[in-house]
Amino acid sequence: MKKLVILGAGCGGTMMANKMRRHLDRNQWDITIIDKDNNHDYQPGYLFVPFGINTAKEIRKTKREFIKPGINFVISELANVDWDKQEVTTTTEGKFSYDILIMSTGCDTHPEEVEGLAETWNKTAFGYYTYDDCFELKKSLAQFEGGKLVVNIAEMPIKCPVAPLEFAFLVDWHLQQRGIREKVDLQFVTPLTGAFTKPIATEVLTQACKEKNINIVPNFALGAVDGDRKVIQAFDGQEVDYDLLVSIPPNFGAEVMIDSGIADPMGYIPVDKHTLQPEGHDNVWVLGDGTNVPTSKAGAVAHYQSDILEENIMAYIEGEAQHARSDGHAL
């Protein structure tokens, strides 16, 4: 029996497991997907939780309900990934050897990577990029009666790069609904040169910010947060004060990938940006937020990458040339 092992049962890993189960003969291929827990969060829904648009029940389901029959689902933390030995080690369920490995372990936010941010987290600084954080922000936003609300991106890359602007627009709407918009100075503080990463979108979105009276502070490379003074500080000395800080902390790939010696210092796995394979390992593919590919970290990108992987992995198994190429675009 040959073995396909998939690391990560989020959006990318689940899609790949289900696609490959459809293709591969159950008598010839064993498919195992490994993840640290059984919670499948609809991450785009985090954005709407602080405004009461999405509820906990709507955005959190179990991973198992989306994994098709005939796929082994193992719940355990990863301890090591060894591409040379073709073996994955978990903390509680032992080792798994593989013939083909698909990796989709994503990335996470790390407030502790900014001086002072972790100390003030869920006190005056809040976030919405994790399940727990978005509910904490909901409570804080409900108590906010006016002042300076700062939405700040610490650094790029981040998951769903447009989400911070969407959040700012939703805050504008939310405050209007509550009748306190005029009591709030809404600022969008970003390390980018403008509202967004792409010039055409930036032009449109800058105009939208202007119409909504959202003040953009560009080129702000966050260095530290002073929770006592309620100030964010840039490396160049620039400061922005706040009453409520909505922070998008630095994003990093899975630490176990760094420990396994297969990722860059930010935890992102270096791969060919078109084939999504690490150099020298023709039976390993990586998709989703955990790669170092210069594209948006978003489910839509993982979806199109999964189409590329599906075609190329089947070609690899059948000994044929792999023609599919990822170009990083999403919807």
Place this chain on the structure above:
Amino acid sequence: MGLLKDTRFNHISKLMFKWAYFNLLLSGTWLGPPSLQLVGKRMDMIKK
């Protein structure tokens, strides 16, 4: 109707995507050719 426009339709579409995510995307359902990702995009402007 532009994707970048601030419209109720765009907002509702975003909310409706949740259904597609849980019912189509995760199951690995084929959602169209890879070229779909370029539909409506002004690639000529991007190249400039």
